[in-house]
Amino acid sequence: MRPLAEMAVAVLQTADPWEKTQKSRAYAAEWQAARQAGQTPSIGRCAPPLRPARPDAPALLDPRDVPRRKPGTPEGRCAILHAVAHIELNAVDLHWDIIARFTETPMPIGFYDDWVKAADEESKHFNLMSECLEVQGSHYGALPAHAGMWRAAEDTATDFMGRLAVVPMVLEARGLDVTPGMIKIFQNAKNTQAVDALNVIYAEEVHHVAYGSKWFHFLCGRHNLDPTGVFHQLVRTYFHSELRPPFNEEKRAEAGIPPDFYWPLAQETGAIR
Ligand SMILES: [Fe+2]
Ligand SMILES: [Fe+2]
Secondary structure (H helix, E strand, O other), X not given: XXXXXXXXXXXXXXXXXXXXXXXXXXXXXXXXXXXXOOOOOOOOOOOOOOOOOOOOOOOEEOHHHOOOOOOOOHHHHHHHHHHHHHHHHHHHHHHHHHHHXXXXXXXXXXXXXXXXXXXXXXXXXXXXXXXXXXXXXXXXXXXXXXXXXXXXXXXXXXXXXXXXXXXXXXXXXXHHHHHHHHHHHHHHOOOHHHHHHHHHHHHHHHHHHXXXXXXXXXXXXXXXXXXXXHHHHHHHHHOOOOOOOOOOHHHHHHOOOOHHHHHHHHHHOOOOO
């Protein structure tokens, strides 16, 4: 078996989204089979690209230029599925990137188990959203998408704790806030395929946020740092948008993100009026 960091970089360098998720799932299965057989496979070292390879379509636009569509229309719902597919594809790359990028910091093997599992689940999520789009006569790449999503990864390319604070603990936690509303839209439209897919995503995303919180707290403990203060500092440094309520306090708590992590930041940025 190749060292894990090399497999991670191979996923990052694959442009075609379906080939990317297929590789991602195959590598995850290889890793998990070795771990279940009691092995400790090598992590190795392999420098990830600053940006992952991406297909020619969708066109990536500035967030302000992505057209807004009403969720009450079939086109609007297709746009939601497309946006979620795009988020999931970014998430596949984000999880393999955290595996390869910070190998200079020694971590317990469980850290890699968690992110391999998360990367595998994101690949499944992308495939689920792609299938929903295809049933609607569309496909990933048919609509423009948000260009800003890799920014958090670039901003935290040299700051491991910053990466954990911003990606799983802010961005993926935001997913927990907004997914129930999306599920409602597809329930109203009687699209059970999309409802089922979004329920899978919603259940599994709680774990990704929890992995972020677990390893963030682990590193705080290693360096004898106050987790709440450090989290606030890192989010102020690397996150360039508002933390905006309503927050899904119950799911955030389940994922190990207590209210004093996010409410003070929401107050500071003026998101509470
Ligand atoms: Fe996901
Ligand atoms: Fe996730």
